[in-house]
Amino acid sequence: MNCPLCGGKFTGKVGSNQYFCWECCVEFTINNNKVVIYELGDDGNLLPYGEKKAAEGR
Numbered sequence: 001m002n003c004p005l006c007g008g009k010f011t012g013k014v015g016s017n018q019y020f021c022w023e024c025c026v027e028f029t030i031n032n033n034k035v036v037i038y039e040l041g042d043d044g045n046l047l048p049y050g051e052k053k054a055a056e057g058r
């Protein structure tokens, strides 16, 4: 399973349909061939990718 973000191969499975990329430190899930990327927030919660930066910009 390659990372949808960086295309790297250093990914690990962390749950059913859930993976972690060691290259860019994001998690992503695959449901019905739809990939959703998450990143870890400062509080340890998973945020949809891009929202953390948007929140910091405020």
Ligand SMILES: [Zn+2]
Residues within 6 Å of the ligand: 003, 004, 005, 006, 007, 008, 021, 022, 023, 024, 025, 026
């Ligand atoms: Zn990656």
